[in-house]
Amino acid sequence: MSRASRVTLLGAVNEVTGSCTLVDTQDARVLVDLGLAQGVNQAGTRNLALPDIDLRWLDAVAVTHAHVDHCGRLPMLVPHGWRGPVFCSEPTADLLRLILPASARLQRTQLAEWTTRKERGIEVPDAPPPVLYGQPEVDALLDMLVPLRPDETASVGTMTIGLQSAGHILGASSVVLDTPSTRIVCSGDLGRRDAPPIPDPTPCPPCDAVVMECTKGGDVDAQSTEPVQGLRALLARAQLRGGPVIMPSFALGRTQQVLFALREIAGRGELPMSVYLDSALAARATAIHAHWPDGLHSEAAHGLDDPLHFDGLFMLRSRRASKRIDALGGPAVIMAGNGFGQGGPILRHLARWLPDPDATIALTGYCMPGTLVGHLETDPPFVLIDGKRVDVHATIDVLDCFGGHADGPALTQWATAQAADATIILNHGEAESRASLAAHLQAKGCTVCRPALGDPVEI
Protein backbone atom coordinates (compact mmCIF):
# COMPACT_ATOMS: atom_id res chain seq x y z
CA MET A 1 0.00 0.00 0.00
CA SER A 2 1.42 3.39 -0.91
CA ARG A 3 2.23 5.84 1.86
CA ALA A 4 0.00 8.91 2.15
CA SER A 5 1.35 12.33 1.33
CA ARG A 6 1.76 14.73 4.21
CA VAL A 7 1.78 18.50 4.47
CA THR A 8 3.36 20.06 7.57
CA LEU A 9 3.33 23.76 8.40
CA LEU A 10 6.70 24.69 9.87
CA GLY A 11 6.12 28.45 10.09
CA ALA A 12 3.56 31.24 9.63
CA VAL A 13 0.99 29.48 11.83
CA ASN A 14 -1.40 32.07 13.30
CA GLU A 15 0.97 34.81 12.14
CA VAL A 16 1.92 36.43 8.85
CA THR A 17 5.69 35.92 8.72
CA GLY A 18 8.16 33.02 8.79
CA SER A 19 6.55 31.00 5.99
CA CYS A 20 7.75 27.41 5.67
CA THR A 21 5.83 24.32 4.54
CA LEU A 22 7.07 20.75 4.10
CA VAL A 23 5.40 18.62 1.43
CA ASP A 24 6.35 14.98 1.98
CA THR A 25 5.19 12.45 -0.61
CA GLN A 26 6.46 8.98 -1.46
CA ASP A 27 8.00 10.54 -4.58
CA ALA A 28 9.88 13.48 -3.05
CA ARG A 29 10.18 15.82 -0.09
CA VAL A 30 10.04 19.51 -0.89
CA LEU A 31 10.25 22.54 1.37
CA VAL A 32 8.22 25.50 0.14
CA ASP A 33 9.70 28.78 1.45
CA LEU A 34 11.97 29.35 4.43
CA GLY A 35 11.18 32.86 5.61
CA LEU A 36 12.14 35.15 8.44
CA ALA A 37 9.83 35.67 11.38
CA GLN A 38 9.39 39.43 11.77
CA GLY A 39 7.76 41.89 14.13
CA VAL A 40 7.87 42.24 17.86
CA ASN A 41 7.21 38.71 19.07
CA GLN A 42 10.74 37.46 19.84
CA ALA A 43 11.14 37.16 16.08
CA GLY A 44 14.91 37.66 16.16
CA THR A 45 15.72 34.75 18.43
CA ARG A 46 13.02 32.51 16.90
CA ASN A 47 14.83 32.79 13.56
CA LEU A 48 17.96 31.18 14.98
CA ALA A 49 16.50 27.67 14.91
CA LEU A 50 15.77 26.03 11.57
CA PRO A 51 12.65 23.84 11.38
CA ASP A 52 13.25 20.43 12.91
CA ILE A 53 13.67 18.33 9.76
CA ASP A 54 16.45 16.06 8.55
CA LEU A 55 17.94 18.00 5.65
CA ARG A 56 19.66 14.87 4.31
CA TRP A 57 16.37 13.61 2.92
CA LEU A 58 15.13 16.95 1.59
CA ASP A 59 15.03 16.72 -2.24
CA ALA A 60 14.33 20.34 -3.19
CA VAL A 61 13.23 23.78 -2.04
CA ALA A 62 10.74 25.95 -3.92
CA VAL A 63 10.47 29.68 -3.25
CA THR A 64 7.16 31.43 -3.85
CA HIS A 65 8.54 35.00 -3.88
CA ALA A 66 11.33 37.30 -2.77
CA HIS A 67 9.83 38.87 0.36
CA VAL A 68 12.10 38.03 3.29
CA ASP A 69 9.29 36.48 5.31
CA HIS A 70 9.29 33.78 2.60
CA CYS A 71 12.96 33.56 1.59
CA GLY A 72 15.00 35.24 4.34
CA ARG A 73 16.34 32.10 6.07
CA LEU A 74 17.29 30.15 2.92
CA PRO A 75 21.07 30.82 3.31
CA MET A 76 20.90 29.11 6.73
CA LEU A 77 20.63 25.79 4.84
CA VAL A 78 24.20 26.15 3.57
CA PRO A 79 26.16 25.47 6.80
CA HIS A 80 24.07 22.30 7.23
CA GLY A 81 25.52 20.91 4.04
CA TRP A 82 22.41 21.17 1.90
CA ARG A 83 23.28 21.73 -1.77
CA GLY A 84 20.00 22.42 -3.63
CA PRO A 85 18.21 22.70 -5.93
CA VAL A 86 16.12 25.81 -5.14
CA PHE A 87 13.36 26.38 -7.68
CA CYS A 88 11.73 29.77 -8.27
CA SER A 89 10.48 31.97 -11.11
CA GLU A 90 13.00 33.88 -13.22
CA PRO A 91 12.06 37.34 -11.82
CA THR A 92 12.18 35.92 -8.28
CA ALA A 93 15.73 34.66 -8.95
CA ASP A 94 16.77 38.18 -10.00
CA LEU A 95 15.12 39.66 -6.92
CA LEU A 96 16.71 37.08 -4.59
CA ARG A 97 20.14 38.14 -5.91
CA LEU A 98 19.26 41.61 -4.59
CA ILE A 99 17.25 40.83 -1.46
CA LEU A 100 19.36 38.11 0.20
CA PRO A 101 22.66 40.09 0.18
CA ALA A 102 20.67 43.06 1.51
CA SER A 103 19.25 40.86 4.26
CA ALA A 104 22.77 39.77 5.28
CA ARG A 105 23.93 43.42 5.36
CA LEU A 106 20.86 44.49 7.35
CA GLN A 107 21.53 41.84 10.01
CA ARG A 108 25.07 43.16 10.49
CA THR A 109 23.80 46.76 10.59
CA GLN A 110 21.10 45.94 13.14
CA LEU A 111 23.65 44.27 15.42
CA ALA A 112 25.97 47.30 15.13
CA GLU A 113 23.06 49.66 15.92
CA TRP A 114 21.98 47.54 18.90
CA THR A 115 25.55 47.63 20.25
CA THR A 116 25.83 51.41 19.78
CA ARG A 117 22.48 52.07 21.47
CA LYS A 118 23.35 49.82 24.39
CA GLU A 119 26.66 51.66 24.83
CA ARG A 120 24.81 54.99 24.84
CA GLY A 121 22.35 53.78 27.45
CA ILE A 122 19.36 53.80 25.06
CA GLU A 123 16.80 51.11 25.84
CA VAL A 124 17.31 48.00 23.68
CA PRO A 125 15.92 44.44 23.75
CA ASP A 126 17.88 42.13 26.09
CA ALA A 127 19.04 39.83 23.31
CA PRO A 128 21.12 41.31 20.49
CA PRO A 129 19.61 40.84 17.01
CA PRO A 130 21.08 37.64 15.59
CA VAL A 131 23.30 37.49 12.52
CA LEU A 132 21.93 34.41 10.77
CA TYR A 133 24.36 34.28 7.85
CA GLY A 134 26.88 36.25 5.85
CA GLN A 135 27.68 36.87 2.20
CA PRO A 136 29.46 33.49 1.68
CA GLU A 137 26.29 31.60 2.67
CA VAL A 138 24.22 33.91 0.46
CA ASP A 139 26.55 33.30 -2.51
CA ALA A 140 26.37 29.53 -2.02
CA LEU A 141 22.58 29.65 -1.84
CA LEU A 142 22.29 31.83 -4.96
CA ASP A 143 24.38 29.23 -6.84
CA MET A 144 21.65 26.68 -6.11
CA LEU A 145 18.87 28.68 -7.80
CA VAL A 146 17.10 26.98 -10.68
CA PRO A 147 14.85 29.62 -12.31
CA LEU A 148 11.76 28.22 -14.07
CA ARG A 149 9.93 29.88 -16.96
CA PRO A 150 6.14 30.18 -16.56
CA ASP A 151 5.53 27.18 -18.84
CA GLU A 152 8.38 25.06 -17.51
CA THR A 153 8.36 22.26 -14.93
CA ALA A 154 11.22 20.56 -13.12
CA SER A 155 11.43 16.93 -12.07
CA VAL A 156 12.46 15.71 -8.66
CA GLY A 157 12.25 11.94 -8.82
CA THR A 158 8.78 11.24 -10.18
CA MET A 159 7.45 14.55 -8.84
CA THR A 160 7.14 17.57 -11.12
CA ILE A 161 7.29 21.13 -9.81
CA GLY A 162 5.62 23.97 -11.68
CA LEU A 163 4.76 27.59 -10.94
CA GLN A 164 1.81 29.83 -11.72
CA SER A 165 1.24 33.54 -11.10
CA ALA A 166 0.17 34.47 -7.57
CA GLY A 167 0.00 38.23 -8.25
CA HIS A 168 1.26 39.99 -5.06
CA ILE A 169 4.74 41.13 -6.29
CA LEU A 170 6.89 40.65 -9.37
CA GLY A 171 7.65 36.95 -9.85
CA ALA A 172 5.38 35.76 -7.03
CA SER A 173 4.18 32.25 -7.74
CA SER A 174 2.02 29.47 -6.42
CA VAL A 175 3.90 26.17 -6.42
CA VAL A 176 2.18 23.18 -8.05
CA LEU A 177 3.60 19.81 -6.94
CA ASP A 178 2.47 16.82 -9.02
CA THR A 179 3.15 13.19 -8.24
CA PRO A 180 1.62 10.28 -10.20
CA SER A 181 -1.14 10.05 -7.57
CA THR A 182 -1.46 13.47 -5.93
CA ARG A 183 -1.42 17.18 -6.71
CA ILE A 184 -0.63 19.63 -3.92
CA VAL A 185 -0.61 23.41 -4.45
CA CYS A 186 1.04 25.98 -2.16
CA SER A 187 -0.46 29.39 -2.84
CA GLY A 188 2.34 31.66 -1.59
CA ASP A 189 1.07 35.19 -0.96
CA LEU A 190 -1.86 35.96 -3.27
CA GLY A 191 -2.31 39.46 -4.63
CA ARG A 192 -5.34 41.55 -5.47
CA ARG A 193 -6.82 41.48 -8.94
CA ASP A 194 -6.42 44.61 -11.10
CA ALA A 195 -3.50 45.97 -9.11
CA PRO A 196 -0.95 47.01 -11.75
CA PRO A 197 1.95 46.79 -12.25
CA ILE A 198 1.53 43.35 -10.69
CA PRO A 199 -0.43 40.74 -12.68
CA ASP A 200 -3.57 39.01 -11.43
CA PRO A 201 -3.26 35.73 -9.53
CA THR A 202 -4.13 32.60 -11.54
CA PRO A 203 -6.93 30.57 -9.86
CA CYS A 204 -5.89 27.44 -8.01
CA PRO A 205 -5.94 24.47 -10.42
CA PRO A 206 -7.86 21.26 -9.56
CA CYS A 207 -5.86 19.46 -6.86
CA ASP A 208 -6.02 17.18 -3.82
CA ALA A 209 -4.78 19.71 -1.29
CA VAL A 210 -3.98 23.39 -1.24
CA VAL A 211 -1.97 25.29 1.35
CA MET A 212 -3.46 28.78 1.19
CA GLU A 213 -2.37 32.02 2.80
CA CYS A 214 -5.03 33.98 4.68
CA THR A 215 -3.32 37.26 5.64
CA LYS A 216 -6.55 39.13 4.93
CA GLY A 217 -8.83 36.10 5.24
CA GLY A 218 -11.20 37.86 7.62
CA ASP A 219 -11.36 41.10 5.66
CA VAL A 220 -13.41 42.53 2.86
CA ASP A 221 -11.35 45.28 1.24
CA ALA A 222 -12.77 48.65 2.21
CA GLN A 223 -11.02 50.22 -0.74
CA SER A 224 -12.71 53.63 -0.82
CA THR A 225 -11.05 54.74 -4.04
CA GLU A 226 -8.71 53.46 -6.72
CA PRO A 227 -4.95 54.11 -6.42
CA VAL A 228 -4.52 56.96 -8.92
CA GLN A 229 -7.52 58.87 -7.57
CA GLY A 230 -6.57 58.23 -3.95
CA LEU A 231 -2.98 59.28 -4.42
CA ARG A 232 -3.88 62.36 -6.46
CA ALA A 233 -6.27 63.49 -3.72
CA LEU A 234 -3.62 62.91 -1.05
CA LEU A 235 -1.10 65.00 -3.00
CA ALA A 236 -3.66 67.80 -3.35
CA ARG A 237 -4.28 67.81 0.41
CA ALA A 238 -0.55 67.81 1.08
CA GLN A 239 0.02 70.65 -1.36
CA LEU A 240 -2.44 72.82 0.57
CA ARG A 241 -0.46 72.18 3.75
CA GLY A 242 2.71 73.18 1.92
CA GLY A 243 5.17 70.68 3.36
CA PRO A 244 6.52 67.39 2.04
CA VAL A 245 4.83 63.99 1.99
CA ILE A 246 6.83 61.37 3.87
CA MET A 247 5.90 57.87 2.80
CA PRO A 248 7.38 54.82 4.60
CA SER A 249 7.61 52.15 1.90
CA PHE A 250 8.87 48.62 1.53
CA ALA A 251 11.43 48.31 -1.25
CA LEU A 252 9.65 45.51 -3.03
CA GLY A 253 5.94 45.65 -3.76
CA ARG A 254 4.37 48.78 -2.34
CA THR A 255 7.06 51.08 -3.75
CA GLN A 256 6.37 49.87 -7.29
CA GLN A 257 2.58 50.09 -6.88
CA VAL A 258 2.91 53.71 -5.73
CA LEU A 259 5.40 54.57 -8.50
CA PHE A 260 3.07 53.11 -11.12
CA ALA A 261 0.20 55.29 -9.85
CA LEU A 262 2.48 58.35 -9.67
CA ARG A 263 3.61 57.64 -13.24
CA GLU A 264 -0.02 57.71 -14.35
CA ILE A 265 -0.55 61.04 -12.57
CA ALA A 266 2.66 62.44 -14.06
CA GLY A 267 1.61 61.21 -17.52
CA ARG A 268 -1.54 63.34 -17.26
CA GLY A 269 0.59 66.35 -16.36
CA GLU A 270 -0.98 66.43 -12.89
CA LEU A 271 2.00 65.64 -10.66
CA PRO A 272 2.31 68.72 -8.44
CA MET A 273 5.66 67.95 -6.83
CA SER A 274 8.92 66.04 -7.29
CA VAL A 275 9.24 62.48 -6.00
CA TYR A 276 12.38 61.25 -4.22
CA LEU A 277 12.87 57.52 -3.79
CA ASP A 278 15.38 57.41 -0.94
CA SER A 279 16.39 53.75 -1.10
CA ALA A 280 19.11 52.17 -3.22
CA LEU A 281 17.46 48.81 -2.64
CA ALA A 282 14.07 50.03 -3.86
CA ALA A 283 15.71 51.69 -6.87
CA ARG A 284 17.38 48.43 -7.87
CA ALA A 285 14.22 46.39 -7.24
CA THR A 286 12.32 48.86 -9.42
CA ALA A 287 14.89 48.48 -12.22
CA ILE A 288 14.40 44.69 -12.16
CA HIS A 289 10.70 45.21 -12.95
CA ALA A 290 11.64 46.77 -16.27
CA HIS A 291 13.55 43.58 -17.22
CA TRP A 292 10.46 41.39 -16.91
CA PRO A 293 7.59 43.01 -18.85
CA ASP A 294 5.93 39.59 -19.24
CA GLY A 295 5.81 39.33 -15.46
CA LEU A 296 3.78 42.54 -15.17
CA HIS A 297 0.10 43.44 -15.49
CA SER A 298 -0.92 44.04 -19.11
CA GLU A 299 -1.49 47.74 -18.33
CA ALA A 300 2.15 48.04 -17.30
CA ALA A 301 3.74 45.63 -19.76
CA HIS A 302 2.74 47.09 -23.10
CA GLY A 303 3.86 50.23 -24.80
CA LEU A 304 6.00 51.49 -21.94
CA ASP A 305 9.79 51.52 -22.08
CA ASP A 306 9.98 51.66 -18.33
CA PRO A 307 6.64 51.31 -16.55
CA LEU A 308 7.92 52.76 -13.31
CA HIS A 309 9.78 55.87 -14.40
CA PHE A 310 8.55 59.39 -15.08
CA ASP A 311 9.78 62.99 -15.22
CA GLY A 312 10.03 64.35 -11.70
CA LEU A 313 11.20 61.06 -10.13
CA PHE A 314 14.64 61.10 -8.52
CA MET A 315 16.24 57.88 -7.29
CA LEU A 316 18.64 58.54 -4.41
CA ARG A 317 21.21 55.77 -4.28
CA SER A 318 23.67 57.05 -1.66
CA ARG A 319 23.67 58.40 1.88
CA ARG A 320 25.07 61.69 0.58
CA ALA A 321 22.18 62.07 -1.87
CA SER A 322 19.75 61.16 0.90
CA LYS A 323 21.20 63.84 3.20
CA ARG A 324 20.83 66.50 0.50
CA ILE A 325 17.03 66.33 0.68
CA ASP A 326 17.10 67.19 4.39
CA ALA A 327 17.19 70.79 3.24
CA LEU A 328 13.94 70.52 1.27
CA GLY A 329 11.34 72.98 2.41
CA GLY A 330 8.37 72.84 0.06
CA PRO A 331 6.10 70.17 -1.36
CA ALA A 332 7.77 66.92 -2.40
CA VAL A 333 7.16 63.21 -1.95
CA ILE A 334 9.88 61.35 -0.04
CA MET A 335 9.53 57.57 -0.21
CA ALA A 336 11.96 55.63 1.98
CA GLY A 337 12.37 52.31 3.70
CA ASN A 338 11.34 50.55 5.57
CA GLY A 339 7.58 50.28 5.47
CA PHE A 340 7.16 49.68 9.20
CA GLY A 341 9.57 52.49 10.15
CA GLN A 342 11.86 50.01 11.90
CA GLY A 343 15.09 51.25 10.37
CA GLY A 344 16.71 52.95 7.41
CA PRO A 345 16.49 56.58 6.20
CA ILE A 346 12.76 56.81 6.92
CA LEU A 347 13.63 57.26 10.62
CA ARG A 348 15.62 60.43 9.84
CA HIS A 349 12.87 61.83 7.63
CA LEU A 350 10.18 61.09 10.21
CA ALA A 351 12.23 62.64 13.03
CA ARG A 352 12.73 65.73 10.84
CA TRP A 353 9.14 66.17 9.66
CA LEU A 354 6.78 64.70 12.28
CA PRO A 355 6.93 67.90 14.40
CA ASP A 356 6.08 70.09 11.37
CA PRO A 357 2.33 70.87 10.98
CA ASP A 358 2.83 71.54 7.26
CA ALA A 359 4.11 68.01 6.59
CA THR A 360 2.07 64.94 5.65
CA ILE A 361 2.90 61.37 6.67
CA ALA A 362 1.31 59.02 4.11
CA LEU A 363 0.68 55.46 5.29
CA THR A 364 -0.09 53.27 2.30
CA GLY A 365 0.11 49.75 3.67
CA TYR A 366 -0.31 47.36 6.56
CA CYS A 367 0.75 49.09 9.79
CA MET A 368 1.97 46.26 12.00
CA PRO A 369 1.03 46.87 15.64
CA GLY A 370 4.06 47.53 17.81
CA THR A 371 6.10 49.12 15.02
CA LEU A 372 6.66 52.87 14.57
CA VAL A 373 4.24 52.99 11.66
CA GLY A 374 1.73 51.00 13.73
CA HIS A 375 1.96 53.75 16.41
CA LEU A 376 1.65 56.51 13.82
CA GLU A 377 -1.57 55.02 12.48
CA THR A 378 -3.18 55.84 15.85
CA ASP A 379 -2.20 59.54 15.41
CA PRO A 380 -0.35 59.74 18.74
CA PRO A 381 0.78 63.04 20.35
CA PHE A 382 4.40 61.85 20.19
CA VAL A 383 6.54 58.83 19.28
CA LEU A 384 9.99 57.64 20.29
CA ILE A 385 12.65 57.51 17.57
CA ASP A 386 16.07 56.24 18.64
CA GLY A 387 14.96 56.68 22.23
CA LYS A 388 14.14 60.37 21.75
CA ARG A 389 10.68 61.90 22.03
CA VAL A 390 9.43 63.31 18.70
CA ASP A 391 6.20 65.33 18.81
CA VAL A 392 3.65 64.58 16.09
CA HIS A 393 2.19 67.74 14.54
CA ALA A 394 2.27 66.52 10.92
CA THR A 395 -0.95 65.19 9.41
CA ILE A 396 -1.14 61.37 9.32
CA ASP A 397 -2.93 60.52 6.07
CA VAL A 398 -3.88 56.84 5.68
CA LEU A 399 -4.53 55.53 2.16
CA ASP A 400 -6.47 52.28 1.79
CA CYS A 401 -6.25 52.06 -1.99
CA PHE A 402 -3.05 50.02 -2.21
CA GLY A 403 -2.77 46.40 -1.17
CA GLY A 404 -0.60 43.40 -1.79
CA HIS A 405 -2.96 40.70 -0.51
CA ALA A 406 -6.26 39.28 -1.71
CA ASP A 407 -9.13 39.77 0.77
CA GLY A 408 -11.42 37.02 2.12
CA PRO A 409 -13.86 36.88 -0.83
CA ALA A 410 -10.99 36.91 -3.34
CA LEU A 411 -9.19 34.11 -1.48
CA THR A 412 -12.39 32.07 -1.45
CA GLN A 413 -12.86 32.66 -5.16
CA TRP A 414 -9.23 31.70 -5.86
CA ALA A 415 -9.57 28.38 -4.03
CA THR A 416 -13.08 27.34 -5.03
CA ALA A 417 -13.17 28.27 -8.73
CA GLN A 418 -11.53 24.96 -9.70
CA ALA A 419 -10.39 23.32 -6.47
CA ALA A 420 -13.51 23.28 -4.27
CA ASP A 421 -13.04 19.54 -3.58
CA ALA A 422 -9.47 19.91 -2.33
CA THR A 423 -8.48 19.83 1.32
CA ILE A 424 -7.72 23.48 2.09
CA ILE A 425 -4.96 24.01 4.65
CA LEU A 426 -4.84 27.60 5.91
CA ASN A 427 -1.57 29.25 6.90
CA HIS A 428 0.06 32.70 6.90
CA GLY A 429 -2.68 34.55 8.77
CA GLU A 430 -3.45 35.69 12.31
CA ALA A 431 -5.67 33.23 14.21
CA GLU A 432 -8.72 35.45 13.73
CA SER A 433 -8.28 35.69 9.95
CA ARG A 434 -7.69 31.97 9.75
CA ALA A 435 -10.84 31.15 11.74
CA SER A 436 -12.94 33.62 9.78
CA LEU A 437 -11.86 32.31 6.37
CA ALA A 438 -12.22 28.70 7.55
CA ALA A 439 -15.84 29.36 8.59
CA HIS A 440 -16.54 31.03 5.27
CA LEU A 441 -15.07 28.15 3.24
CA GLN A 442 -16.78 25.51 5.36
CA ALA A 443 -20.12 27.23 4.77
CA LYS A 444 -19.47 26.64 1.09
CA GLY A 445 -18.93 22.93 1.75
CA CYS A 446 -15.13 22.96 1.61
CA THR A 447 -12.92 20.72 3.77
CA VAL A 448 -10.65 23.06 5.76
CA CYS A 449 -7.72 22.33 8.10
CA ARG A 450 -6.01 24.69 10.51
CA PRO A 451 -3.15 22.52 11.79
CA ALA A 452 -0.87 23.55 14.63
CA LEU A 453 2.80 24.22 13.98
CA GLY A 454 4.52 20.93 13.12
CA ASP A 455 1.34 18.79 13.01
CA PRO A 456 1.25 16.86 9.71
CA VAL A 457 -1.93 16.74 7.63
CA GLU A 458 -2.33 13.49 5.71
CA ILE A 459 -3.63 13.90 2.18
Ligand SMILES: [Zn+2]
Ligand atom coordinates in the same frame (compact mmCIF):
# COMPACT_ATOMS: atom_id res chain seq x y z
ZN1 LIG B 1 4.85 38.63 0.35
